[in-house]
Amino acid sequence: MIRAIMKDVIFLSQKAEPATKKDRTIGQDMLDTLTAHADECVGMAANMIGENKAIIVCTLGNRNILMYNPVIIRKTQPFETEEGCLSLTGLRSCTRYKEIEVVYYDEGFRKKKEKFSGWDAQIIQHECDHLAGIII
Numbered sequence: 001m002i003r004a005i006m007k008d009v010i011f012l013s014q015k016a017e018p019a020t021k022k023d024r025t026i027g028q029d030m031l032d033t034l035t036a037h038a039d040e041c042v043g044m045a046a047n048m049i050g051e052n053k054a055i056i057v058c059t060l061g062n063r064n065i066l067m068y069n070p071v072i073i074r075k076t077q078p079f080e081t082e083e084g085c086l087s088l089t090g091l092r093s094c095t096r097y098k099e100i101e102v103v104y105y106d107e108g109f110r111k112k113k114e115k116f117s118g119w120d121a122q123i124i125q126h127e128c129d130h131l132a133g134i135i136i
Helices: 021-036 118-131
Strands: 043-045 055-060 063-083 092-105 111-117
Touching: 021 043, 021 055, 021 063, 043 118, 055 118, 063 118, 092 118, 111 118
Parallel strands: none
Antiparallel strands: 043 055, 055 063, 063 092, 092 111
């Protein structure tokens, strides 16, 4: 189901609760909502649709990837950039890393460890910030 985009900064500033298998419907709603906003958005955290759960979805190349409880365990090569967010107006400065390694649970709640670089890594970092209540 396509959900409305949350713009309440107080809600967006909360740290996400761990996701469980019971939260799979939230993940599907996020995929639907991301697809509906594909022309203006490449990633989304659950709090962006009003759910305080540790779930992100990202458009990486030509596929959407769903991550439950993602944790960045390694990051290298910092750089400064500016990013926008569907929940906020304008651009904001931030530090990102060119390469990251993430541990997460996939759509079947199977544990994965994967490396990402470049634009893909930047998207994941932005969405993981949302899970920590960090608003850029």
